[in-house]
Amino acid sequence: MMPAPDAAIVTIKVPFAVRKRGGRKIVLAPDGMPVPPLAPEIDRTLLKAIARAFRWQKMLETGRYTTIKEIAKAEKINSSYISRVLRLTLLAPATVESVLDGRADAAPTLAEAMKVFPAEWKLQRGARLEA
Template sequence: MTTVFVPMTFPRIGGRKRIVLPDGSLYNPETRVPVDSPIVRSLARAFRWRRMLESGQHASINELAGAERVDRAFASRVLRLTLLAPDIVEAILAGRQPEKLTVRALLGPFPVNWTEQRRELGDGG
């Protein structure tokens, strides 16, 4: 009998058990590729911050940035991620985004129009 040891953990993330691979990336069984954790974390942060502003927990981006201990300009750039087309967000969460779509690229300027976003950020769709 042969025993194979694969170093991985099964932490609860978002209420579900997830597989964390040895390199720290999340295994996504739907796509069979690791999910880009920095992009997913940035999206989660953006939508959480938007919820905090909309609920009145923070009255302004300045107040939010102070509470989160980040620069106001950074908070503004992250909040812009909530303007991404839903299918682009879905692709990122499923780990199917194009390689050129990185956190750095998303924190830069991108079109607000979803069709233009798909052309510029996506696969041309």
């Protein structure tokens, strides 16, 4: 069916750009500022790594495995990776909460979290690891 000749057609153009930052796609407004998402975006990769870290820590604490090498053999994963992931158990609680809440602006990326960071929570503030 054709619209009536007197019907007004309205065209709205919204300029925006899609860019990748830290492996994440973000929408940029015309002024270059990121458009906040409607719902929180949880970094599932980082969340999975944190969950693994606490699971492996519990395995060590309960005596199921006595060394990182035993975990590596059982999980078929490189022991150095397990060592780096286990450090995530030292993240400040505020940082872990920001990951769980999907506050991407306050949470580190997995690459940032896997770098060496101070174990003391107060010192993590300057290392982009605390909310």
